[in-house]
């Protein structure tokens with residue numbers, strides 16, 4: 001398989017879509033590794049496997065409609081495998097295995113059948129101390145945008161997944177690209193104050209537009225850099241609640257077609273007004289685990 005990814009929106013040809021089957025029992029509060037899951041565990045409304053399987057099958061149907069080749073992970077019994085995005089990522093023709101949160105490290109074993117189709121010279125693992133997850137990594141032409149957390153208290157945050165060592169390692173790996181990092185706000189306990197990954201508060205759409213949540217960024221100048229980079233008129237700002245519901249985590253099939261969540265009324269209206277085709281799917285149950293459509297997809301080939 002010849003991998004090819006240089007941005008978030010060129011026409012999608014092949015993708016790994018996570019899987020919700022055998023997701024395991026409801027985690028305990030101690031087992032949960034994001035604050036939004038904790039909220040729903042406490043409330044007794046953690047999503048059921050049945051509902052999540054149904055939501056993911058709706059996404060698979062959209063891919064079928066657009067002739068996208070879809071790979072699914074093999075099922076590891078009683079293990080959460082919904083968020084394929086984070087376990088690895090593709091930049092150009094390189095497949096980079098994430099140094100992911102230890103709680104999630106088995107997930108990669110389940111896509112061996114995909115990895116086996118890639119030329120081993122293009123499979124990369126960053127040094128062990130470089131923590132990184134795919135939700136924090138966004139190739140954008142000559143740039144790679146990376147979400148990170150640089151504070152001394154990094155080890156205290158189970159929600160901080162990409163460190164400065166990884167930002168540096170990516171720059172070494174792609175010397176011709178400009179790696180630009182963004183410090184994200186982290187909270188282990190309050191989902192509305194946690195940008196778990198860069199794709200939880202920002203994502204490019206179409207040719208030159210982007211969705212953004214200002215307060216997800218720890219440093220205002222870094223947020224301003226992005227706004228200036230795209231231009232104010234190309235930016236769609238979302239609110240604290242819209243961030244919580246994960247409006248920045250839709251997924252692009254092409255520059256013209258996006259998959260979005262049915263309840264994202266304001267966003268979907270804006271997208272349609274801007275000329276996008278919006279394929280709506282129900283994803284509110286999966287959203288309770290602090291991930292949405294970008295989080296559950298790992299693109300392998302875009303045109």
Ligand SMILES: NC(=O)NCCC[C@H](N)C(=O)O
Nearest residue numbers: 033034083135197289291295
């Ligand atoms: N790219 C993403 O933002 N992925 C979402 C992962 C959610 C999962 N509950 C986690 O904490 O790892």
